[in-house]
Amino acid sequence: GEDVEQSLFLSVREGDSSVINCTYTDSSSTYLYWYKQEPGAGLQLLTYIFSNMDMKQDQRLTVLLNKKDKHLSLRIADTQTGDSAIYFCAESTAGGGNKLTFGTGTQLKVEL
Amino acid sequence: NAGVMQNPRHLVRRRGQEARLRCSPMKGHSHVYWYRQLPEEGLKFMVYLQKENIIDESGMPKERFSAEFPKEGPSILRIQQVVRGDSAAYFCASSPPTGNQPQHFGDGTRLSIL
Numbered sequence: 740g741e742d743v744e745q746s747l748f749l750s751v752r753e754g755d756s757s758v759i760n761c762t763y764t765d766s767s768s769t770y771l772y773w774y775k776q777e778p779g780a781g782l783q784l785l786t787y788i789f790s791n792m793d794m795k796q797d798q799r800l801t802v803l804l805n806k807k808d809k810h811l812s813l814r815i816a817d818t819q820t821g822d823s824a825i826y827f828c829a830e831s832t833a834g835g836g837n838k839l840t841f842g843t844g845t846q847l848k849v850e851l
Numbered sequence: 852n853a854g855v856m857q858n859p860r861h862l863v864r865r866r867g868q869e870a871r872l873r874c875s876p877m878k879g880h881s882h883v884y885w886y887r888q889l890p891e892e893g894l895k896f897m898v899y900l901q902k903e904n905i906i907d908e909s910g911m912p913k914e915r916f917s918a919e920f921p922k923e924g925p926s927i928l929r930i931q932q933v934v935r936g937d938s939a940a941y942f943c944a945s946s947p948p949t950g951n952q953p954q955h956f957g958d959g960t961r962l963s964i965l
Contacts, residue, residue, distance in 0.1 A: 784954075
């Protein structure tokens with residue numbers, strides 16, 4: 740079955756790095772995604788990684804994928820107050836068509 | 852290039868009424884997905900549609916909920932005889948017709964049932 744889990748909260752100081760973790764259970768995952776949701780808004784696609792990749796970097800964002808452990812992480816370098824939001828990881832699977840299975844979201848709070 | 856457009860942004864209904872939520876996909880996108888987000892929870896898949904076809908409705912409640920994506924016009928998610936438990940944010944996403952392309956989301960419709 741499909742199950743995606745994340746820790747609920749993360750608090751960091753401005754300028755530090757943030758690491759948000761996600762675990763999933765379905766070994767047939769094809770793509771894994773990170774979305775950002777600000778209060779009252781929709782989901783903004785941040786980045787995504789194909790399941791045969793280990794790492795993807797995009798400016799301040801680094802995604803690491805450990806397929807053996809079914810573990811995905813999102814690192815935000817030089818975290819800013821504007822990064823405060825809820826971050827969702829999501830997966831699509833080979834047998835699931837195009838539908839996404841989301842984690843419960845990690846609320847990132849950036850303190851001055 | 853306009854993003855995924857959903858309307859209304861907020862919708863208030865009384866118990867027993869009908870709710871209609873609309874979604875216009877991004878230009879060039881022919882795949883539409885509906886997700887529901889209950890308070891303090893992640894998004895749950897409801898239905899996946901292409902023009903005039905329902906591809907996967909495995910996440911739709913068995914009763915009162917229906918979705919369509921006609922040849923012309925937006926996709927509609929329809930909830931009949933709404934109950935308090937239908938209060939949630941409903942998000943639409945769209946993707947292009949080719950390959951495994953990421954889904955882009957609208958800002959959602961926040962449905963409140965009195």
